[in-house]
Every structure is written in C-alpha cells, then in structure tokens.
Amino acid sequence: MKVTVLVMFLAIFISGCDKGADPREELAKRQKIPGYREARIFCTQCHRMPDAVQHEPAAWPGVITRMEGIMQTNKRKVPTVEEREAIIGYFKTNPN
Numbered sequence: 001m002k003v004t005v006l007v008m009f010l011a012i013f014i015s016g017c018d019k020g021a022d023p024r025e026e027l028a029k030r031q032k033i034p035g036y037r038e039a040r041i042f043c044t045q046c047h048r049m050p051d052a053v054q055h056e057p058a059a060w061p062g063v064i065t066r067m068e069g070i071m072q073t074n075k076r077k078v079p080t081v082e083e084r085e086a087i088i089g090y091f092k093t094n095p096n
C-alpha cells in the first residue's frame with residue numbers, strides 16, 4: 001500500500017517536471033533572435049539577463065533608457081544607437 005502511494009507521488013512529480021520545453025532548446029531559440037547577442041553583452045554587465053516577459057513590449061524602450069542612465073553613472077559600456085535598437089527589438093519579441 002505504502003509503495004503504491006509512493007509510486008503515484010513519484011509519477012505525478014515526474015510528469016510535472018516533464019511539462020514545458022527543454023530549457024536548452026528554449027535558450028537556443030532565444031539565441032537566434034536578432035539582438036540577443038547585444039542584449040547579452042550589455043545587460044549582463046550588472047545583473048543576470050532580464051526575462052523579456054517582465055515588461056510589455058511598449059515598456060522596454062523606457063526600461064532600457066533608464067538602464068543606460070545607470071550604465072553612464074557606473075561608467076559601464078553603453079550601447080550605440082544601432083546596438084540599442086537591436087536590444088529593444090530583442091526584448092520586444094517577448095521570446096517566452
């Protein structure tokens with residue numbers, strides 16, 4: 001009896017873990033989106049790579065402008081106009 005309950009729990013647990021895509025596949029998909037490279041270079045200078053679903057597409061330019069201010073204050077590498085556009089493009093695709 002105890003074993004049956006344990007097996008059931010394990011089955012539920014394992015099937016729960018199985019849901020959703022493989023994280024490696026997810027990452028590979030993101031890496032193909034234009035602007036990922038630039039976002040990775042600039043946005044991980046201070047913290048981990050932000051999740052694009054954190055903001056609505058329309059809110060990203062404002063967030064990035066704020067981040068550029070922090071980059072200047074902290075004397076970090078600031079993106080060029082082209083790099084900035086690429087970064088905004090990446091976050092706006094909401095790749096999740």
Ligand code: HEC
Pocket residue numbers: 039042043044045046047050054063064066067070071072074076087091
């Ligand atoms: C110079 C350091 C620095 C860099 C580079 C940087 N950030 Fe940040 N970021 C911060 C700090 C400090 C905070 C927390 C304070 C705040 O939110 O203003 C933060 C918070 C955030 C947040 C959470 C707050 C919110 O508004 O949702 C997001 C999202 C974010 N950063 C996105 C980015 C993106 C996108 C880039 C690349 C363009 C970037 N950051 C680059 C320092 C940085």
